[in-house]
Amino acid sequence: MEKLIIDPTTFTPGVTLDHEKRVFEISGESRPQDSREFYGQIISWLNELDSHLKPAGKGNDEYVFNLNFDYFNSSSGKFILDICKIIARIRAREINASVRWYHEKYDNDMLEAGMEISQMVRFPFEYVETEPEEYYPDENGLDQSE
Numbered sequence: 001m002e003k004l005i006i007d008p009t010t011f012t013p014g015v016t017l018d019h020e021k022r023v024f025e026i027s028g029e030s031r032p033q034d035s036r037e038f039y040g041q042i043i044s045w046l047n048e049l050d051s052h053l054k055p056a057g058k059g060n061d062e063y064v065f066n067l068n069f070d071y072f073n074s075s076s077g078k079f080i081l082d083i084c085k086i087i088a089r090i091r092a093r094e095i096n097a098s099v100r101w102y103h104e105k106y107d108n109d110m111l112e113a114g115m116e117i118s119q120m121v122r123f124p125f126e127y128v129e130t131e132p133e134e135y136y137p138d139e140n141g142l143d144q145s146e
Contacts, residue, residue: 001052004045012038013069017045019052026083027068027102030076039079046086055094063095068102068130069110081117088121099125104132 001019008014013028032038053063065087072080090097101114111127118125 001048004041006041015042017042017049019049022063024063025066025068027066027070029070030072030080032076035073035075035079039076039082043079043082043086046083050086050090053090053093053095061096063090063097064100065097066100066102067114070104071110072113077113081120084117084121088123091123099123100128101125102128102130105129106132 006015
């Protein structure tokens with residue numbers, strides 16, 4: 001299976017989906033101009049992954065999907081839910097798949113978004129709290145951190 005690598009931009013998250021190395025990560029800001037186009041390739045890749053996976057028995061082959069968003073808009077949220085529905089479908093076939101939902105320490109909105117999606121897809125996520133990035137605005141409100 002081909003891996004899917006998408007470099008992050010100001011408006012789109014970085015994506016690394018590599019079945020061979022078992023790396024499944026989407027991270028960054030998600031507010032693409034065309035969410036359907038951006039997430040369509042991810043959904044297609046995950047559907048292909050689902051068709052290739054076979055239940056390997058208890059304790060074998062763990063698939064951890066790391067979702068680490070700084071921000072996502074409502075149209076991205078719909079596709080993030082779709083991604084989690086595919087993961088739920090994989091889990092329903094008794095394949096060891098899970099979601100790690102990352103959120104900054106004081107970002108209750110992002111934590112709550114993960115909890116809501118987890119409830120909708122009916123499986124528990126692992127929540128990973130991260131430290132907030134340093135941000136130093138200058139007198140014009142521009143970020144001066146390095």
